Amino acid sequence: MAVGSQTNMIVDTSAKGAESLFRMAVRSMEKVYLDRNPTAKAVLDLVLSVDGNQICYDHFAFRTFGVDGYGIDSVAKFFLDFGYTMMEELRFPAKKLKALWFAPPSYDNGSYFGGPLPRIFISELLVDEMSPQSQAVIKKYVKNLGNANRYAALASTLGCLTWETPSYSDYQQLARESEYAAWTLVNGFTVNHVTISVHRLKSQIGNIKSLNHFINEQGFKLNSEGGILKVSPDGLLLQSSTVADSTIFNFSDGVSEPVPCSYIEFAERLVLPQYTKLTNEEIKEFHRRDGFEVGNADKIFESTSMDQITRKAA
Ligand code: OOG
Ligand code: NI
Secondary structure (H helix, E strand, O other): OOOOOOOOOOOOOOOOHHHHHHHHHHHHHHHHHHHHOHHHHHHHHHHHHHHOOOOOEEEEEEEEEOOOOOOHHHHHHHHHHOOOEEEEEEEEHHHOEEEEEEEOOOOOOOOOOOOOOOEEEEEEEOHHHOOHHHHHHHHHHHOOOOOHHHHHHHHHHHOOOOOOOOOHHHHHHHHHHOHHHHHHHHHOOOOOEEEEEHHHOOOOOOOHHHHHHHHHHOOOOEOOOOOOOEEOOOOOEEEEEEOOOEEEEEOOOOOEEEEEOOEEEEEEEOEOHHHOOOOOOOOOHHHEOOOOOHHHHHHHHHHHOHHHHHOOOO
């Protein structure tokens, strides 16, 4: 990679050609997210300080409006172009959402930047199922944008919306019906959350129960929806998350009000029953429970809900 005379540029010497571009883009998405979310940044720094400055991300998540080319595909295209594979669909009828997750080209080797890439979890609001009023609001923002939907990934790396700044009344209309819709209107394609891969931590916080205890002790509020620890029916996928930070948003009609932004998640994937005889050194990511779980995800979505944000810490 040509760096010219710039010395402050991050250069990943292990990545070749287009892979280098891809990793730099993911890095920029992460930077936008960390700059906007002081809690996520503080939690990440804390985990890094305890665990020795190397962590892997289990996944990154995005939210979208499923209408006029602005749904899952708009974000997915970028990841598919760089070698990701579409895996499974998840449905959330009560929330009027669906999601798809995508596996990276490879799960193993090294640290995150130059090593394992995160899974990608992208959801979309089923806009057709919303009230006519909310549909009208959403369609107003996504219409007449030319081909801006093709640049969802670019918007995410830059941290800007692809549509005009929303008005407070439009935000409130969506918030009454779907907190997810309101979140997406003001946050657009910026990363919804990153997830720390807990089983790949090396210290005593390398299991989710002790990590949750530690995070709580340090004064951070965890999402309590359905219990702090979310466990899949097979018992092998364990997840928890902080409650989202809020930020003051300057709406187009002159109102400035706090809106939810992002949270940080933790995931521990246990070894599949057929591989439990392997030694710690032999166990690779693909020997562990893969994928996502509707029951867990349904509760993790609530990390940006007003109920969780305004809840008194336990
Ligand atoms: C996604 C919630 C689901 C998971 O890992 O199951 C999720 C969101 O809040 O957009 O992150
Ligand atoms: Ni997640």
